[in-house]
Amino acid sequence: MLYHDFSQFMAAHIQSPDTRCVLALSGGVDSRVLLHLLARYVRDNHCDAMAVHVHHGLSASADLWVERCRQWCAEAALPFQVEYIQLDTQGKGLEAAARQARYQALQQYVGEGDLLLTGQHRDDQLETFLLALKRGSGPKGLSGMAASMSFHQGWLIRPLLHRSRAEIEAYAHAHQLSWVDDESNQDTRFDRNFIRHEIMPVLLARWPHFPQAVQRSAELCASQEALLDELLQARYQAALQPDQSLSIRCLLECSDAARAQILRMWFHQFGHQMPSRAQLDNISHQVLQAKADANPRCRIGHAEVRRFGDALHYVPVYVDISDWRCPININHPVELPDGLGTLTLTERVVLTDRSTEKQAVFGLNQCCLSVPLQVIFNPEGLVASPVGRKGHHKLKKLFQEYRIPSWQRRRMPILISGQQVIAVAGLFVDEHFSGSDYELIWGTTI
CATH class of the missing domain: 1.20.59.20 (Chorismate Mutase Domain, subunit A)
Structure with missing residues (x-):
């Protein structure tokens, strides 16, 4: 029965013979059952499929889990790939950081129209609903997890969302499947585990059909949210x-x-x-x-x-590079900080075709080489006379006139000599240094 429902679910979501099914394989019982179901479906329907395991490095058993997943995929004749990630927990909890990093790692495997399969089930939906309720969420948060949703260039689907954990474990035992147990799932310091081990048993003992009721409520919230979006679509597009x-x-x-x-x-x-x-x-x-x-x-x-x-x-939220500075010499590209590319001062090359290059080029005269030059990003206290403008103007005012957003004003390379502004890359050259002897090339765009 479980395979029959899975097969119908997949047939409804596979829109093309070129669709690839990518299974997020953690090794837990849910994804292990999905692997078994997907392997059978691939044999029956000859579709393209693979499994990806994300190695978080949080458990001492993480390397063992990789090998177990690799073995199961080999037995199922499905391609297997491992993604090793490092978590950034700044500004978020460990669970949220792991979830975000996991989906980012999986994105690269999901091409146009492809399907990413994950193993969430009805009990997970209940936990998600209660967590959203605890946070005071509105209809969108209480909608919980959708059976299918857009993801990267394709779709994220949850074929087991209407099945209980007990049903999934029964299937695993019936087919003599082995799986891994993440010891962190027993740690009730995590909110989801607290709900799973301390709250849900009490709720289910009193109201056995509570998960089904929550699923209906989540679907109603999702429907209301979709209706709101539909009614406000014209206003949203206008804005x-x-x-x-x-x-x-x-x-x-x-x-x-x-x-x-x-x-x-x-x-x-x-x-x-x-x-x-x-x-x-x-x-x-x-x-x-x-x-x-x-x-x-x-x-x-x-x-x-x-x-x-x-x-x-x-x-x-950009890194503050206001204090960064670096000398620059002819034909020696300067690597700019925080992924801003390179800045190069070079002798002018006539008739160079840069139509396909992503760079901003400005012409300078020989006066620019009469003194040592530096590249900085802090415009505070500096003035300049852009070509075509009379008098000296504070860079702050010039940025405003050029309509440079405030968050980009300290991310535009400034070529200076002492306190004299030679040029602001990508924006203007000071009239005293404009010419055709040299070129200032910024090999990126802001």
């Missing part, structure tokens, strides 16, 4: 700008409730971490309604929502 920012004017025309939902739609569409209610209130009342010349921001995980001009932008 969404070509650069993926949101129009402040459009947002301010909405009611508080509609504005909050549009913001959630924005976060969801681009895969950003969903804000809490307090963060939504901060965005709505502090960031949106700040003065036009203010620099408000709302931190959400490793990113910020910031205002620039008439729009809200979602930007990473």
Whole structure:
């Protein structure tokens, strides 16, 4: 019966003969059963499939789990791949960090139209629902996990979502399957494990059908959330700008409730971490309604929502490189910090075709070599005279006039001699140094 339901579920989601099925194989009983089901389905239907195990390095048994998964895949005649990851727990708990890193590692295996299979079941749905309830989530959070959802270029599917843990374990025993047990699943310091071991047994003893009721509630919440999105789609599209920012004017025309939902739609569409209610209130009342010349921001995980001009932008929290500086010489590329590429000062090459290169090029005259040059990123206190402008202007004012967002102003390389600005890469050359003898090439874009 379980294989029959699995086969129907897969047939409903495989849209092309080229669809690849990628199993997230942890080695636990859920994914172990999925491996058994998928291997049989592949034999019956000749579809493309593989399994990927993500090695978190959190358990002393992690290397053993890799070998067990490799052996099971060999027996099932399915390709097997291991992804080794390191967790970044800054700003989040261990469970959340592991989940995020795991899905990031799995993304590279999911091409257009491919399916990522994960082993969550009905008991997991109950745990997720209770965790969302504990956090005070609204309909979106209480929707829990969907049986299928878009993921990277394909889809994430959960074929076992309507099956209980007991049913899955019964299948494993019936087919004499072995699996690994993660000792951390017994640690009730983790909220999910506390619910699983301390709360769920009490609930199920009193109300045996509680998981089915939670599943219905989760589906109703998902339906209500989908309806909200449908009704607000026109307003959302009107607010969404070509650069993926949101129009402040459009947002301010909405009611508080509609504005909050549009913001959630924005976060969801681009895969950003969903804000809490307090963060939504901060965005709505502090960031949106700040003065036009203010620099408000709302931190959400490793990113910020910031205002620039008439729009809200979602930007990473960048490393502060204000104090970074480096000498630069002719034909010696400088490696810029924090992934900003290279900056090169070179003799001009005539008729060079750079149509396919991702770089910004500016011409300089010989005066630029009369003194030692440095590259910096801190514009504070500096002035310049861009070509075509009269007089000296503070870089702060020039950045405003060139409409450079505040978070990018300390990420644009500044070529200086002493306190004299020679050029701001990607933006302008000072009129005293403009020419055609040399080229300043920034091998990236901001």
